[in-house]
Amino acid sequence: MPHNATPLHAIPVVTVSAGLRAGELSGNAPTLLREIAEMLRRLLATDAGSAIDLQALPLTPADLIWLRARLGEGEVAVTLNADGDSSLNETACPGVWWVTHRNPQGAVVSEFIEVAYVPDVVRAPREDVVIGLESLESLSAELS
Amino acid sequence: MHGPLIETLARQGVTRRTFMKYCATLASMMALPPAAGRAMAEAMAAAPSASKRPSVIWLPFQECTGCTESITRSHSPTLEGLIFDVISLDYQETLMAAAGHQAEEALHAAMKANEGKYLLIVDGSIPLALDGAYSCIGGKSNLETLKEVAKGAAAIVAMGSCAAYGGLPRANPNPTGAVSVADVIKDKPIINIPGCPPIPVVMTGVLAHFLTFGSLPELDKLGRPKAFYGETIHDRCYRRPFYDQGKFAKTFDDEGARNGWCLFELGCKGPITHNACATVKWNGGTSWPVESGHGCLGCSEPDFWDGGGFYKALSMPANPLKMAAGAAVAGLAAGAAVSIVNRGKKSSARAAHETTTLADLEK
Missing domain, CATH: 4.10.480.10 (Cytochrome-c3 hydrogenase, C-terminal domain)
Known part of the structure; x- marks a missing residue:
C-alpha cells in the first residue's frame, strides 16, 4: 500500500438505520383516510367490500407507520398460515382490515387495506368444507 | 372456486386460501385493482387439466442463460413453480435430461404432436452475419431453427432484452449482426418480455394468462404486457x-x-x-x-446498452416525443451512420436541454 493512501478508518462511513433512511412523511397518507371513509360508506350502503393496494402507492415506510397508528388496533387479529404467514388485523375502525401477506421466508409480498365485514380469504371455501365433511365422516365410520 | 388447476394444486397440498392469497399478490404485481385478484383466482382455478397441458418449447440462441437463471431461481417451491408444472415444457436445452439426437428428437416430436398449438419461448438474439454462423445448435444456425420452429407455434414469447430487441449482442458495432425475434418472424403473435434478465413473475403472469384465456395479455406498442410494463x-x-x-x-x-x-x-x-x-x-x-x-x-427498454x-x-429535451422517435430510427441504422446521427442528436439535445420539473414528467 503506498504510504500516502487513506487508511480505511479515516473514510467516513456512516450507517443510517432503515427507519431513518426513508423516515420522512411524503404527505400522501392522510388522503387515504378519506378514501377509506368513502369505502366504508359504500360497504354500509351496498355491502360491497373493496381494497387498497398499499404497494401500488408512493408511500414511504414512515407513511405506513403513520397510517397504521392512526387506524389503531381493533378487536380481531387473524393469522392465516398459507404459503407463509399472513395477518389480517381489524383496525380500531370496525370493518377496516390491515392485510399483510408474507412469503415462507417472511418477506412481505403484498399489503392491502381491505374494507369488508369479514375479509374474503377468512371465510372457509365451500369446496374445502365438503372435503372436511368427507374426512370427518370417514373418521366416524372408522370409530363405529 | 373449482376446476382442474385448483384440484391439481390441492393434491399438491395447496389450499384454496393459499391460492387466493397468491392471486391477490399476483394481481398486485400485475398492477391490477385488488378486486381482479378474486376474478383471476376463479378463472385460473378452472384452467385446463393435466392431460391437456399446453406444450411449451424453449429455444436458447445468442444469450448468456441469465434469463433461464432468473426464472428457475425464482424462490423455490412456491406456487410459481407449481404453475410451471401445469405446462408441458417439452424442450429446454439447459434443463432437459436428454442430450444430442434425443433432445432434437424431443423437439421434433413436440412440434409434430402440437402443431399450431405450442407456445414458443425464445431467449437470446439471432445473429445474421456470416449466414448465422456465429451461433449454431446441432449444425443448424439459429435463424434456420427459429424459422422452422416458429412455423407451427400458436404464439412466441421473446424472453429477455436480447430476444425482444437484440440486446447486448446488438450493441454498437454489432459484430454478429444480431437481431430480435420480431425482426425475423412477421406472421405470428409475439409477446416481448424484456429485461436483463426479466422478472420471473412476469413470465408466470403471461403463462397464467395463456392458461386462463388461451391468448396473450394486452400489449403495449413495444409488444410488452401492459400489466407489467404499463x-x-x-x-x-x-x-x-x-x-x-x-x-x-x-x-x-x-x-x-x-x-x-x-x-x-x-x-x-x-x-x-x-x-x-x-x-x-x-x-x-x-x-x-x-x-x-x-x-x-x-x-427493459430498447437500446439501453447504447444509451x-x-x-x-x-437530460430532458424540450420535445421528448421527437427524441424517442429519433432514437428508434437511429437504432435501425448501423456503423458510422449511427455515430453521425448520434452526434447530431446529442448536440440538438444539448441545445434543447431544459431543467426537468415534475410537471414535465407528468405531462
Whole structure:
C-alpha cells in the first residue's frame, strides 16, 4: 500500500438505520383516510367490500407507520398460515382490515387495506368444507 | 372456486386460501385493482387439466442463460413453480435430461404432436452475419431453427432484452449482426418480455394468462404486457416522494445517498423505463436496484446498452416525443451512420436541454 493512501478508518462511513433512511412523511397518507371513509360508506350502503393496494402507492415506510397508528388496533387479529404467514388485523375502525401477506421466508409480498365485514380469504371455501365433511365422516365410520 | 388447476394444486397440498392469497399478490404485481385478484383466482382455478397441458418449447440462441437463471431461481417451491408444472415444457436445452439426437428428437416430436398449438419461448438474439454462423445448435444456425420452429407455434414469447430487441449482442458495432425475434418472424403473435434478465413473475403472469384465456395479455406498442410494463419505474418508486420534494443524492456516498433520496442525478433511468421492479422487487421480494442504492439502468427498454452512460443524468429535451422517435430510427441504422446521427442528436439535445420539473414528467 503506498504510504500516502487513506487508511480505511479515516473514510467516513456512516450507517443510517432503515427507519431513518426513508423516515420522512411524503404527505400522501392522510388522503387515504378519506378514501377509506368513502369505502366504508359504500360497504354500509351496498355491502360491497373493496381494497387498497398499499404497494401500488408512493408511500414511504414512515407513511405506513403513520397510517397504521392512526387506524389503531381493533378487536380481531387473524393469522392465516398459507404459503407463509399472513395477518389480517381489524383496525380500531370496525370493518377496516390491515392485510399483510408474507412469503415462507417472511418477506412481505403484498399489503392491502381491505374494507369488508369479514375479509374474503377468512371465510372457509365451500369446496374445502365438503372435503372436511368427507374426512370427518370417514373418521366416524372408522370409530363405529 | 373449482376446476382442474385448483384440484391439481390441492393434491399438491395447496389450499384454496393459499391460492387466493397468491392471486391477490399476483394481481398486485400485475398492477391490477385488488378486486381482479378474486376474478383471476376463479378463472385460473378452472384452467385446463393435466392431460391437456399446453406444450411449451424453449429455444436458447445468442444469450448468456441469465434469463433461464432468473426464472428457475425464482424462490423455490412456491406456487410459481407449481404453475410451471401445469405446462408441458417439452424442450429446454439447459434443463432437459436428454442430450444430442434425443433432445432434437424431443423437439421434433413436440412440434409434430402440437402443431399450431405450442407456445414458443425464445431467449437470446439471432445473429445474421456470416449466414448465422456465429451461433449454431446441432449444425443448424439459429435463424434456420427459429424459422422452422416458429412455423407451427400458436404464439412466441421473446424472453429477455436480447430476444425482444437484440440486446447486448446488438450493441454498437454489432459484430454478429444480431437481431430480435420480431425482426425475423412477421406472421405470428409475439409477446416481448424484456429485461436483463426479466422478472420471473412476469413470465408466470403471461403463462397464467395463456392458461386462463388461451391468448396473450394486452400489449403495449413495444409488444410488452401492459400489466407489467404499463408504468415506469419512476411512477412506482418508493423514492418518488423525494423527487417530488427536490431531494437528490449527488454522489454515491453523500448525505442524500445515505438518506435514501432520489437517484435521478446519478443517472437513474427510472423515468423512461417501463418495468415492474419497483413493485415486484427481486430475490423473492428482498430488494431491487434503487432500494440497494443504485439507479435503474433501463434494461427493459430498447437500446439501453447504447444509451450513452449509466451514470449520466437523463437530460430532458424540450420535445421528448421527437427524441424517442429519433432514437428508434437511429437504432435501425448501423456503423458510422449511427455515430453521425448520434452526434447530431446529442448536440440538438444539448441545445434543447431544459431543467426537468415534475410537471414535465407528468405531462
